[in-house]
Amino acid sequence: MRLFLPVLLVTLALCCCETNAATCPAVATDIASFFLLPDSLFKLQLIKYQAPPEAKDATMQVKQCINEISAGDRYIITETLGKIVLQCGA
Template sequence: MRLSTILLLVTLAFCCCEAKSFVCPALAEEMSSYMTTPADDFLRLLSKFGASKEAVAAKLTVKRCTDQLSQETKDRIQNIMVKMLEDCNKIDATEIIL
């Protein structure tokens, strides 16, 4: 299974579970930044979550792989993420993602 497919499935699981809750704005920002920002800037964003060094290192390792995706693939994933957030939150997610 391709990495982009796995990323999409995990994102769907987090955002569209059966609970009646909203996606945390910080998570939405992290999801968006994951696809669009350089690793150094993304590392600064992750620091506000207080994750362990091992977790951050693992996330950056996966980010290096996804950074190699074509821009077309990244755009498609971004569009799917916008649709997911709009469906989960019933908001205009383009303000958060784009």
């Protein structure tokens, strides 16, 4: 639960800034994948960004921290982020 508040605040900052409230659907999909997909599938999704290995390793380290949150809580976080995206995009 310690990670819930910072993730929510960062998402609010990214999605609901005054200059651009519309969120790209791909960003919303990537955020949901980060929370819900298993590591093996998420690694396949990272390939499309062609990021350097250090960036991929850092992302997977953060994903390991996210994986420590219970599956139910991760689903709730993802559902909340979806509501934020819908409200901010309106």
